[in-house]
Amino acid sequence: MPFSKEPTAAGMAVRTALILFLFVVAFTTVLASMHALTAPAIQASAAEEEMRMIKETLPQALYDNDLLKDAKELPATAEIGQDQPSKVYLATLQGKPSAIVLQVVAPDGYSGKIRMLVAIRSNGELAGVRVTQHKETPGLGDYIDPKKDKNKTRPWISQFDGLSFAKRTEKDWAVKKDGGQFDANAGATVTPRAVVKAVRKALRWAEANREQLLANSK
Numbered sequence: 001m002p003f004s005k006e007p008t009a010a011g012m013a014v015r016t017a018l019i020l021f022l023f024v025v026a027f028t029t030v031l032a033s034m035h036a037l038t039a040p041a042i043q044a045s046a047a048e049e050e051m052r053m054i055k056e057t058l059p060q061a062l063y064d065n066d067l068l069k070d071a072k073e074l075p076a077t078a079e080i081g082q083d084q085p086s087k088v089y090l091a092t093l094q095g096k097p098s099a100i101v102l103q104v105v106a107p108d109g110y111s112g113k114i115r116m117l118v119a120i121r122s123n124g125e126l127a128g129v130r131v132t133q134h135k136e137t138p139g140l141g142d143y144i145d146p147k148k149d150k151n152k153t154r155p156w157i158s159q160f161d162g163l164s165f166a167k168r169t170e171k172d173w174a175v176k177k178d179g180g181q182f183d184a185n186a187g188a189t190v191t192p193r194a195v196v197k198a199v200r201k202a203l204r205w206a207e208a209n210r211e212q213l214l215a216n217s218k
Contacts (some may be wrong), residue, residue, distance in 0.1 A: 001054055016078060018151055024064055041138075049099050051067070053118060053132055054067055054101055054128055055121060056117075056128065057101060057117045057118070057128035057131045058089075058091060058101055058127050059127065062074050062091055062093060062098050062121065063091035063092060063098055064092070065090075065091065065092045067089040067090070067091060069084075070089070070092070070217065071087045071089045072087070072088050072092045072216055073086070073088075073089060074086050074087065077205070079201055079202070079204070079205035080103070080104045080105065080198075080201065081104055081106060081113075081201075081202075082104075082105055082200055086103040086176040087103055088100055088213065089101035090213075090216055092210075092217050097126060097217040098122050099118055099119055099121045099122055099127055100120055100159065100213050100217070101118070101119045102115070102117070102118045102119075102202055102206065103115070103116075103117060104198055104199070104202045105198065106194040106195050106197065106198035107194075108194045108197070108199075109135070109141075109190070109191055109194045109195075110136055110137060110141050110190040110194075111134075111135040111136050111141075112135045112181070113134075113135075114133070114134045114136070114195060115127055115131070115132045115134065116131050116132060116195070116199070117130050117132055118202045120202075120206050122214060123164075124164045124165065124203075124210070125162055125163065125164040125167075126160045126162065127161070129157055129161075129195075129199055130157065131144050134191075135190045137191075139187070140188045141188045141190065142154060142191075142193035143155075143156050143185055144157055144191055145186070146158075147188075148178075156183065156184075159182055159183065160199055165203065168181060170200075173197075173200035174193070174195060175192050175196060177189050177193075178193065180196070181197050186218065
């Protein structure tokens with residue numbers, strides 16, 4: 001009567017390893033296929049959200065080009081709070097430079113970094129400012145975001161619209177508690193103080209680099 005051979009420990013280990021290998025290959029293939037199918041939709045959604053935020057800072061009447069296509073990369077720039085490369089969106093109207101939109105970071109928010117888009121017209125005036133990401137205290141410091149601001153007719157962030165250094169002196173670029181011209185909710189001045197400071201620095205940096213920035217948009 002023939003004896004049945006029991007699988008050896010080494011044989012079982014090889015079989016288990018082979019099964020795991022085949023499983024990993026199959027799983028990786030499925031993930032790669034899913035990524036290939038969903039990546040275009042994800043990229044399109046991200047571009048749509050990016051453009052939506054830009055439109056909130058820069059009126060459509062100021063440009064007729066594709067801002068996403070004409071965006072340039074800036075190196076890490078401390079003056080706008082960026083310790084990593086960022087984008088600058090270059091706006092043109094009828095072939096002439098009309099504005100830029102900067103990705104700006106206020107590093108000293110109450111709960112961390114506050115990320116913003118700052119749009120500046122070619123004449124040095126602010127076209128608009130929007131907060132894109134923050135961790136400020138809900139119901140207290142988050143009024144910097146117009147979606148959270150209880151004042152819907154004149155959101156806090158709209159104070160920047162149309163301002164420039166020709167209309168505000170250097171000392172005016174502070175919250176009223178610090179002797180400046182910007183309103184701030186009582187008990188929540190750290191957040192707006194950080195935003196005002198970051199916008200002022202960004203506007204000053206853009207002014208100093210105006211010719212180079214606008215030349216890139218031609």
